[in-house]
Structures are given as structure tokens and as C-alpha cells.
Amino acid sequence: MYYRLIRNDMLKSKAITLITIIFVAAAAMLICLAAVLVVNLTGAIDTLMTQAKTPHFMQMHSGEIDTERLWSFTEHNSNVDQFQVLEFLNVDGARIVIDGKSLADSVQDNGFSTQSEKFDYLLDLDGNVINAADGEIYVPICYMKDGAAKIGDKVAICGKQFTVAGFLRDSQMNSLLASSKRFLISKNDYADIKGFGSTEYLIEFRLKDLSQLSAFENAYAATGLEANGPTITYPLFKTINAISDGLMIAVILLVSALVVAIAFICIRFTLLAKIEDDYRQIGVMKAIGLRTSDIKKIYLAKYIVTATVGCILGFALSFIFRGMLLENIRLYFGESGSSSLALLFGIIGVLLVFLAIIAFVSGVLRRFRKISAAEAIRFGTAQEKTAGAKHLRLSGNRLIDTNIFLGVRDVFARKRLYATMFAVLVIAAFIIIVPQNLYNTISSKSFITYMGIGNCDLRLDIQQTDNISQKAAEIAKTMESDKSVSKYVVLTTKTFNVKTEGGLEERIKIELGDHSVFPVKYYQGRAPAAKDDIALSAINADELGKNVGDDLTVVIDGKQKDLTVCGIYSDITNGGKTAKAVFNDNSADIMWCNICAELLDKSLVDSKVSQYADRFNFAKVSGIDEYISQTFGTTKDSVKKAADAAVAVALLITVLVTLLFMKMLVVKDRYSIAVIKAFGFTNQDIKAQYLARAVFILIVGIILGTLLANTLGETLAGIVISQLGVSSFNFAINPLATYLLCPLMMVFAVLIATIIGVSAVGQIKISQNIKE
Amino acid sequence: MKKIIIAENIVKFFGEGDEKLNVLDGVSVEINEGEFVAVMGPSGSGKTTLMFTLSGMDGIDSGKVIFDDRDLAAVGENELADLRRTKMGFVFQQPTMLKNLNILDNIILPSMRGNRKNAVEISQKAEELMKRTGIGELEEREITQVSGGQLQRAGICRALINNPEIIFGDEPTGALNSKSAQEIMDIFREINADGTTIMLVTHDAKVAAQTERVMFMRDGKIIREMRLAKFSGTDIDDRINRVTAKMQEIGI
Known part of the structure; x- marks a missing residue:
């Protein structure tokens, strides 16, 4: 049965x-x-x-280390199974060049290690402990994933040549969220490059009983060891x-x-x-x-x-x-x-x-x-309860077509019935609009100023070469006499030591030059103008614990100088850790130099790029669009993909749910349909009534969905955007896409689904359905 | 006199294959303008189906239905709807009102299609009809707030709103008590006296006795007809006796 x-x-x-x-x-x-x-x-x-x-327990430490004290602690702690101190050589990304490209824009702290002897091994892709020979380098797996390196590539570290022999899995630092990445090299090579970076220590323990971890942590902290x-x-x-x-x-x-x-x-x-x-x-x-x-x-x-x-x-x-x-x-x-x-x-x-x-x-x-x-x-x-819509009288309606009126009225009269479809449409509108707005925002030209990049047309980068300042001056001279350049600026990046809260020193990169020519967006404060002003990127400000108005001590030419934090900006370049200032300095090494220029005629960008590239072959010349797409093109692409996927999914859901809902509604309403058919309404009239219901719900749904997208959605998108290092954020809305194209797509989807969904109206026979 | 409906030898089946049922088996009917007709017969005799086919709400398998000089087989869906709205009125056994609309809106509904600019005139007309049928105070009521008899009067108002040439009634008094039923019949008589043709399908000999012509159906055929004089409201018992005698005679 x-x-x-x-x-x-x-x-x-x-x-x-x-x-x-x-x-x-x-x-x-x-x-x-x-x-x-x-x-x-x-x-x-x-x-x-x-x-x-x-x-089981690792303490990272920079500065002096007292190994004997650590050994003595280890001997007196019965829970310690094994103990070791590893070195991690932190080298600036700009000084690591894989296959001709430097890691200056890498958000990771890249550094070098040798294979450890007791535990915390770096493994190859088959899970075996790697032994690096001299001249060999093993690269973290994430650089294989993003295509930055492949086996056989040449790697230059501070001028020393290596060959990529393979990739490594690092059980500590594999994740992109772990901000450090370990490259593996041989002990001899490590000794050779040790002078080019700063050494950090990894103080590591393995315990006999992992459940006693918190007791061990307390013991370590209580002893006042390196921390x-x-x-x-x-x-x-x-x-x-x-x-x-x-x-x-x-x-x-x-x-x-x-x-x-x-x-x-x-x-x-x-x-x-x-x-x-x-x-x-x-x-x-x-x-x-x-x-x-x-x-x-x-x-x-x-x-x-x-x-x-x-x-x-x-x-x-x-x-x-x-x-x-x-x-x-x-x-x-x-x-x-x-x-x-x-x-x-x-x-x-x-x-x-x-x-x-x-x-x-x-x-x-x-x-x-x-x-x-x-x-x-x-x-x-x-016995269905109908409430509401009592004030909407057919007898009082002279404005709206009777079919549309009856359709809209029904939505009011049976609100609960339509609530589900309404909710689905609101969600669909939200899912469509938020990623679109996000994509528009990050692809709009002005967005780059949110990210620590000035709004210029042309950018020349000079790095990994000698006499950087002379070469920069040479370019500046050419720009000065170039009539198609309306304005330009030379910005020089140097590293300086700054005093941290604990009295220790930390190296930061400071970009020196006139920051008013191509200003970035400061979400607090303003650009540096006076000699003792300094602006910090959001991540640096956060790490150094500084706010606008605070003092920051910078070591310039061996002397401590107090600068005032004048502004904080978002930055995605150079790992998000940058600073801007205008003081003069001739002491520190120049890390790199970049020259930004604005052209009178924007259409000349391409020809100017090749002109300057030919003339100054030591500089990397790029149009700003190209620079942006290199800097965060992949992010933009994945947001675009996600946005397109969201549109497709939302439209599919819209079509399916509308179709289903309308089919249900026609079955449910067949008695009323039979009645109005009996009294002389045509099939087209009835379909028009159902279309009116669908479109009415849709319009209200789109309005609410758009409102939610621009309020709640903006907040949500802000959270996503902050992952890029951007702190203050408003949607840049493309009105054509958000207020015309997206609604039109939804209207189209709903209309098609409704027309198909209510096609059965024509098959409802009066004689079979008019008796309740 | 003009014939508003001419049906010739109409045949209609329900179902298919072994379960095929011949509900109308060669029925021919003519209804004159201004006539007051009743169709009687036991359940399943085909009387309601006859009404549905004559009004174009249901198709036929063979034969011909001419309504107001038009062959319904040659008229499209939309035109059929127009015909039902402008030339016909319907009153069913159940009130068949839209639950979401109040009494007045239900009544004016057939008149409002493509006609919203005349909403005021239409409403005035509906109010007059409601007064005439004795429900003048109920226009703002919801349909759940009135009695069955009152709803049936509203149904008649709705049937009349477009000045139809004919009103079809399918057991219009079937769900009412005898007092309400008689009041409804009195209204029908008045409407008929104004010149509107009426065709009622009924079980009730008392209803049939108040019309001018009674057709008796059995097994999909009209097996007998009887004519009565125009009812003046006085000799009802005698007329009922004549109808029941005829029913006994033909065994229905």
C-alpha cells in the first residue's frame, strides 16, 4: 500500500x-x-x-640568553623529557630573493634555521627528517602553494646563492597564521649568513607527561627565565x-x-x-x-x-x-x-x-x-485565520490595477504564509550585495590609499643595488625635466631601532620623504609634516602600543630621539609593518627607494613605464594598476570569485524557493482560483495576481536586504577587510551594480520562477475545485 | 422569443478507460430569454455537470452548446471568462466567497476587473443590491461574521453586479433552513420578474415548484419536462404536489 x-x-x-x-x-x-x-x-x-x-612548550626569546641557567632549571624539573635551544635567524624579506623576486611584500617574518637534533624536526613532503647539504635550501610549503618557488630555483640571501632542494613541513609554523616561516639550510651556510639578520632563540621543551603542561608553564614563569x-x-x-x-x-x-x-x-x-x-x-x-x-x-x-x-x-x-x-x-x-x-x-x-x-x-x-x-x-x-489588510478595500481602490491590488492585498492578509519566502529573498539579496560591494570597494582606485599606497600613476622601485640614493637622484632629475610628469616624490625606506615598552629595541622600517604629495588615508591623526613627527602603520602602532600623541624613541645615528606619533594608517605593503616620517638621516643603510609620479595625461602610463624602464634598468617600473594587482591581485581575484559564486548561489536559491513556493501556493489556493475564474477572471488575470505577490515581496525583500547589506554587511565586510591590515573602512558602492543590476537579476529570477510556478493555474478546473 | 441557450445532443465523460463514466448522454436543452427553469434529479444524474457545460465552465466531448448566439466550442478561454463575467451570474450551494475579502469586496469583485476607475459607482450599485436583498447593513462585515442565509444573499448580489442575462444556481438553497430558503427563492422570483433568465439545479421539490419549467434528469439524460404557470406566490402546495407526483411517476 x-x-x-x-x-x-x-x-x-x-x-x-x-x-x-x-x-x-x-x-x-x-x-x-x-x-x-x-x-x-x-x-x-x-x-x-x-x-x-x-x-610541548616553546618560549621565543630575543636578546641575551643564559643557557646554563636554563639547563639548571631543566635538571631540577622532573617533568622535562627533552630540552633544546634553537636559533632562528630573522632576515628582512627584501633581502631574500627567490628566482629574481624578493619577499619584501611577504606578510611573513622569514628566517633561517638548521635542522634540530633532538625534536622539532623540519620534515620533507614524505614525512622524513631533512638533512640540508651546503648550498641547498628547503623552502616552507606555503611558498610552493602560492607558486613563489619551485625545486631548482635559485635563491639569493643577502647576496649568497642557494638552490631550492625541496620543500618542508614545519609543525610549528606551517600555517599562514603563524607569522614566522623557517627556511632550512646547512650549518655551514647558517654560519655564513648569520651576520645579515637578527637572531631569535626558540627555547623548547618536551615533557614526560603532557597533562602537567600548565604546572610546567607556571614553574617556568615563576623561575623568571628568558621570556x-x-x-x-x-x-x-x-x-x-x-x-x-x-x-x-x-x-x-x-x-x-x-x-x-x-x-x-x-x-x-x-x-x-x-x-x-x-x-x-x-x-x-x-x-x-x-x-x-x-x-x-x-x-x-x-x-x-x-x-x-x-x-x-x-x-x-x-x-x-x-x-x-x-x-x-x-x-x-x-x-x-x-x-x-x-x-x-x-x-x-x-x-x-x-x-x-x-x-x-x-x-x-x-x-x-x-x-x-x-x-x-x-x-x-x-479554518484559516486571516488578519490585517482590513483597511485595504477593493471598493476603495481606484489607483491600482485590480489584479495587482488583489495580489498585494493577499500578501498583507496572509503575512505568515509569505514570511518564509520573504526571509529567503532578504537573505538572497544580502548574499548578493555584500560580496559585490566588498569587491567594488577593494577594486576602486581610491581604496589603495586605505592600504598605505599613495594615489599616483607611476611607481619606480630601486632595491638590492648599490648607490641607491644616487640612482634615485638621477631619476628625480629626469622627472624634474619631464613635462608630462605633473608631480613626483622620492621616498626612501631605512630601518631604525626603536625603544619598545620593555626598554628593549626593535627594528622598524621608516619611509622618509614628503608624504603630503601622494597622501594615504590616516584613520587617526595626519601625515607627518614636522621633523619630529612619525606616522605608524596600524600593525606597528598596535605592536608598539602607541596612539596618536604618544612619544616614540628612535635611535638615529646612534642617538636617541623622541618623535611624536602624528597619525596611524592602514597598510598592506611590506607585511603591514611600516612607518612614515620626514626627518633627514644620512646614517642608516637605505633598504630601498621608491619614486612615485603623477602624469598629466593618464593615457601615457604604459608608454612612460617602458620609457623609464629602458632608461633606468636598475629600477622596477610599474604603473600603479600593475603594482596594485601584484600587491593584492590574488586577494582581489578570490573576492571576485567569491562574489560571483555568491550571486550564482543566491540566484539559484531564489529561483528554487520561489518556484516551490508558487507551486505550493497554487495548490493551496485552488479553491479561490476556481471561484474567481467562475466569476470571469482569466488565467492571465490570476497569473498577474501571483506575479504581483511575488514582485511585491521581492521589492520589500530587496529593500530590506540592501539596508542590511549596507549596515550589518558593511560591519561584516570590515572584519574581513581588517585581515588585510585595513582598519577603517566604508563600502565604495557601485550604484549601477548594487541598485540596478543586482535587483534586476533578482527580479528576473523571481519572474521566471513565478511564471513557471503558476503555470498550473490554467489547469485548475472550476467544476472540480469550486466545492470546498 | 430569443433563445439564450441552445444545447444539442451534448455528451460528456468523466475518467478514462475502465472507469469512464458517461455523465451527460446526449442532452438537448433550449432556454428562452426571461425564463425561470429548474433541473431536478437524484445525485449523480448529471444536473450540476449540465449547468457547468451550459455556462462554458466545463467542456463537452461531443454535441454543441450555443450561448447568446455563440458556439462555446469556438470561443477561447479568455472570451469564455469575459462571457461569464458580463453575461452570466452564478450562485452556488456553498457561498464560494474569497475568505480574505469582506462582503462588499466579494460582491464587487467580478465588476472590478479592468474597471477600477468606476470603483465608486460599482460600490454604490452593490450597496443598492444589498439593500434590495435585505443585507444593506452588512457591507463592512467579514464573511465569517454573517449567517449562511445572509452569505447566500451576498452571493446573489455578486451574481447580479454585472447585470447578467442569465443566473445559474447550483442548489442555492441547499445549505439553508426553510425560512431562509424561501426568502432566497422570493429574491430569485423578483430578479426573474425584472427580466433576468434563471436556471436552478435543485433536489428540492419546493424550489422547483416555484419555477416555470422543470427538467427531470436521470443517468445523464433529460427524461421528462413539465411546464408550470408563472408562480404568483399563492398556490405553492398545489404546485409542490404536481412536481412530486411527476417525480413518483418517473421514479426519481
Whole structure:
């Protein structure tokens, strides 16, 4: 009996059953993927950390170190299994040149290490401990991922040549979120380049019993040992390693929650319509003494079949996408060795989706209990409550076309019914607009001033060469006489030591020159103008703990000088750690120099770039657009991709939900449709009424969605943007895209879906439907 | 006299294959302008289906229906809708009102299509009709706030709002008590006296007895007709007796 009932029911509503199955499959697939990813990620991280013997406790330290005191502490602490002090040579990114490109723009603190002897090994991609020969360099895996290096590339470090022999996994610093990256070289080579950077110490311990970690931490701190730098423990290493892919898993889970919600909406729609359809029958079944649970079974059966088909489909689909998503985990952490466990958790995830659907259907079916047999048999329908819209009288309407009026009025009269579709449209508008605005904002030309780049046309960079200041002067002279250059400025970057809160010294890069020519955006304060002014990038200000008006002590030519922080700006260049000042200095080494110029005729940019590049072959000449695309082109591209994907997903959801909703509505309203047909309204009239409802909900939805996008969305986007080092942020809206194109796309999607959804109006026969 | 409906040998089936049912089996009917007709018969005899086919709400499988000089088979969906709206009025057994609209809006609905500029005139006309049918005070009421008899009067007002040439009634008194039923019949008689043609489908001999011509149906065929004089409101018992006698005679 169940088989026939289910078959007939599904054949009658093919489209709706299919859409429901699609959503269930998508939900099952996503949950399954998330489960598989979690198992693989944790498994792979555990394997890596076990192979590499990651320290349980690590104290980073810069400055003097008293190794004997540390040894004595170790001997007196019974919990210490192993102890070592590693050196980490911090070298400025500008001095590391891989295959002709320097790492000056790298946001990482790049440095060098030798392989350790006891634990905290740097591993190759097969999980083996690497032994670097002289002249060989092993590069962190992240530079393989972004294509910055490949095996056989030449690497120059402060002039010394190396060859990339392979890539390494670093159980401590693998993650892009760990701000340091270790390159591995041989002991001899390390000794050669030691003078070119600053040495940091990694004081590392492995304990006999990891559960005693916090007791050990306290003991270390209480003894007053070396502690000038962050302390990182085993669980924190684990978290840092997990967080990037963890974020992806979180996004997948979020999306799957959305999809599950949509699947639930689909099911609720279909089920309620079906109950309404069968209202009298249900009453009869109750009247002849069937138990509510028996009646529920009949309806539940169909959803057991739908959910089973969807879940199996989703599980199968998860195999297709699994490899793609696991690629990153495999690259960074290697194999997890727990594929059968992953499969088990995947199946559990799918089962959870299945059970959630059955529980949900069961919950919706609880309303059977409320159906009174007598009422159902007598009236055949639930006595629907209609509220509101009393003031909207057809008799008082002379302005709006009757069909549109009836459509809009119905939305007011049955607000609760339309709330679901409204919510979906608001969310869809939000999902479309926010990423679009974000993309517009970061691709607008003025945005670069948010990022520490002045708004010029042409940029010449001089670095890794000698006599930088003379070469810069030579270019400046040429610019002075070049009539097509309206203004230019020479900015010189040098490193200086500054005094930190603790009285220690830290090196920062300060860009010297006239910062008023091509100003950047200061979110606090202003550009440096006087000799004792200094402006800090947001990250530097944060790390040094300085605000506008504070003093900062800088060591210039061996003498301490107090400068006043005059402004704070956002910066994404040079790892976000920069400063700007105008004082004169002839002492410190010039790290690099850049010359920015504005052209009278913007169309000349390309020809000027080649002209200057030919003439000054020691400088890197770029148009500002090119410079921007090099600096954060990948970010822009991925935001663009995400924005396009968001549009596609939101439109798909809009179409499917509208289609489903309209189909349901027509089934639900067939009595009213029959009545107005009987009284002389044509099929087109009725379709117009449904279109009016859809468009009305859509318009209100778009308005609310846009408002939310520009308030809540801007805040959310600000959080994302701050990851780039940009602190103050407002949407730069492209009105054509946001207020015309996006709404038009949605209107188009909704219109198409509604027209298809209500096409069944023509098949509703008056004679069969006019009796309630 | 002009014939408003001419139906020739109409045949209609429900269902398909083994379950195919011949609901109308060669029915021919003519209805004159201004006539007051009743169709009687047991459940399943095809009387409601006959009404649906004569009004163009349901198609036929063979035969011909001429309404107001037009062959309905040759008229498109939209024109059929126009015909129903402008030339026909319908009153059903259940009130068939839109639940979201109040009484007045339900009544003016058929008149408002493409005609919103005349909303005031249409509303005035509806109010007059409501007064005439005795529900003049109810225009602002929701349909759940009035009695079945009052709703049926509103239904008649709606049927009359576009000055139709004919009103079709499908058991219009079937859901009412006898007092309300008689009041509704009195209204129908008045409308008919003003010149509107009326065709009622009914079970009730008392309803049929107040019309001028009664058609008896069984198994999809009109098996007998009887003519009555125009009802003046006095000799109802005698007329009922004649109708029931005829029903007994033909065995329905």
C-alpha cells in the first residue's frame, strides 16, 4: 500500500520532489564533507606533529640568553623529557630573493634555521627528517602553494646563492597564521649568513607527561627565565595548524546549515499543502478510529524514501568533491592515515541529516493531533485565520490595477504564509550585495590609499643595488625635466631601532620623504609634516602600543630621539609593518627607494613605464594598476570569485524557493482560483495576481536586504577587510551594480520562477475545485 | 422569443478507460430569454455537470452548446471568462466567497476587473443590491461574521453586479433552513420578474415548484419536462404536489 501511495504522490509532484531531493542531497553532501575534513584534518595534524616531535612548550626569546641557567632549571624539573635551544635567524624579506623576486611584500617574518637534533624536526613532503647539504635550501610549503618557488630555483640571501632542494613541513609554523616561516639550510651556510639578520632563540621543551603542561608553564614563569617573546604550547600549535582549514570547514558547515534550512522549508511547504489537500481524508481516517501514529506513518513513508534517496546521492557526490577539498590538508600536513574513520564519520554525518529530516517531518505531522475529525469532514479545510489588510478595500481602490491590488492585498492578509519566502529573498539579496560591494570597494582606485599606497600613476622601485640614493637622484632629475610628469616624490625606506615598552629595541622600517604629495588615508591623526613627527602603520602602532600623541624613541645615528606619533594608517605593503616620517638621516643603510609620479595625461602610463624602464634598468617600473594587482591581485581575484559564486548561489536559491513556493501556493489556493475564474477572471488575470505577490515581496525583500547589506554587511565586510591590515573602512558602492543590476537579476529570477510556478493555474478546473 | 441557450445532443465523460463514466448522454436543452427553469434529479444524474457545460465552465466531448448566439466550442478561454463575467451570474450551494475579502469586496469583485476607475459607482450599485436583498447593513462585515442565509444573499448580489442575462444556481438553497430558503427563492422570483433568465439545479421539490419549467434528469439524460404557470406566490402546495407526483411517476 505504501509503495503505491508514495509512487502516486511523487509522480503527481515531480518537480517538488526533485527539488527536495536536490536540497537533501546537497545538505548530506556538505555535512559528509565537513565530517570527512574534520577527521582528516585532525588525523593529519596529529601525524605531522608526532613525526616532527613538536615541542610541548616553546618560549621565543630575543636578546641575551643564559643557557646554563636554563639547563639548571631543566635538571631540577622532573617533568622535562627533552630540552633544546634553537636559533632562528630573522632576515628582512627584501633581502631574500627567490628566482629574481624578493619577499619584501611577504606578510611573513622569514628566517633561517638548521635542522634540530633532538625534536622539532623540519620534515620533507614524505614525512622524513631533512638533512640540508651546503648550498641547498628547503623552502616552507606555503611558498610552493602560492607558486613563489619551485625545486631548482635559485635563491639569493643577502647576496649568497642557494638552490631550492625541496620543500618542508614545519609543525610549528606551517600555517599562514603563524607569522614566522623557517627556511632550512646547512650549518655551514647558517654560519655564513648569520651576520645579515637578527637572531631569535626558540627555547623548547618536551615533557614526560603532557597533562602537567600548565604546572610546567607556571614553574617556568615563576623561575623568571628568558621570556622576551611569545610563549606557545602544544595545544596552541595544534589550533594554529587547524585554523585555516578549520575556517573552511566552518564555512562548509554554515552553508550546509543554510541548505538544511532550505530543505526544511521545502519539506514544510510540500507537507502542509499535502495535509491541506487530504484534510477531509485525514478527518475520515480519524473518525473511523485510526490512531494518529498510523496516519503519520503514511505521510512519513514518502519522506523516508525522499530522504534516503537524497542522502545516498549526497554521500556519493561527496566522493567527487572530497579530493579537491582534501588537497590543501594533504599538502600542508600529509596523509592522515584515518580514511576508514573518515568514512565512518561521513556516514554518521549523512545519517544525522537523514534523522533530522525524519524528526522534522514528524514534528510537522504533529498537527494531525489538532485536526478535529468532525470539523475536517464538515469543512474539508483548516479554518484559516486571516488578519490585517482590513483597511485595504477593493471598493476603495481606484489607483491600482485590480489584479495587482488583489495580489498585494493577499500578501498583507496572509503575512505568515509569505514570511518564509520573504526571509529567503532578504537573505538572497544580502548574499548578493555584500560580496559585490566588498569587491567594488577593494577594486576602486581610491581604496589603495586605505592600504598605505599613495594615489599616483607611476611607481619606480630601486632595491638590492648599490648607490641607491644616487640612482634615485638621477631619476628625480629626469622627472624634474619631464613635462608630462605633473608631480613626483622620492621616498626612501631605512630601518631604525626603536625603544619598545620593555626598554628593549626593535627594528622598524621608516619611509622618509614628503608624504603630503601622494597622501594615504590616516584613520587617526595626519601625515607627518614636522621633523619630529612619525606616522605608524596600524600593525606597528598596535605592536608598539602607541596612539596618536604618544612619544616614540628612535635611535638615529646612534642617538636617541623622541618623535611624536602624528597619525596611524592602514597598510598592506611590506607585511603591514611600516612607518612614515620626514626627518633627514644620512646614517642608516637605505633598504630601498621608491619614486612615485603623477602624469598629466593618464593615457601615457604604459608608454612612460617602458620609457623609464629602458632608461633606468636598475629600477622596477610599474604603473600603479600593475603594482596594485601584484600587491593584492590574488586577494582581489578570490573576492571576485567569491562574489560571483555568491550571486550564482543566491540566484539559484531564489529561483528554487520561489518556484516551490508558487507551486505550493497554487495548490493551496485552488479553491479561490476556481471561484474567481467562475466569476470571469482569466488565467492571465490570476497569473498577474501571483506575479504581483511575488514582485511585491521581492521589492520589500530587496529593500530590506540592501539596508542590511549596507549596515550589518558593511560591519561584516570590515572584519574581513581588517585581515588585510585595513582598519577603517566604508563600502565604495557601485550604484549601477548594487541598485540596478543586482535587483534586476533578482527580479528576473523571481519572474521566471513565478511564471513557471503558476503555470498550473490554467489547469485548475472550476467544476472540480469550486466545492470546498 | 430569443433563445439564450441552445444545447444539442451534448455528451460528456468523466475518467478514462475502465472507469469512464458517461455523465451527460446526449442532452438537448433550449432556454428562452426571461425564463425561470429548474433541473431536478437524484445525485449523480448529471444536473450540476449540465449547468457547468451550459455556462462554458466545463467542456463537452461531443454535441454543441450555443450561448447568446455563440458556439462555446469556438470561443477561447479568455472570451469564455469575459462571457461569464458580463453575461452570466452564478450562485452556488456553498457561498464560494474569497475568505480574505469582506462582503462588499466579494460582491464587487467580478465588476472590478479592468474597471477600477468606476470603483465608486460599482460600490454604490452593490450597496443598492444589498439593500434590495435585505443585507444593506452588512457591507463592512467579514464573511465569517454573517449567517449562511445572509452569505447566500451576498452571493446573489455578486451574481447580479454585472447585470447578467442569465443566473445559474447550483442548489442555492441547499445549505439553508426553510425560512431562509424561501426568502432566497422570493429574491430569485423578483430578479426573474425584472427580466433576468434563471436556471436552478435543485433536489428540492419546493424550489422547483416555484419555477416555470422543470427538467427531470436521470443517468445523464433529460427524461421528462413539465411546464408550470408563472408562480404568483399563492398556490405553492398545489404546485409542490404536481412536481412530486411527476417525480413518483418517473421514479426519481
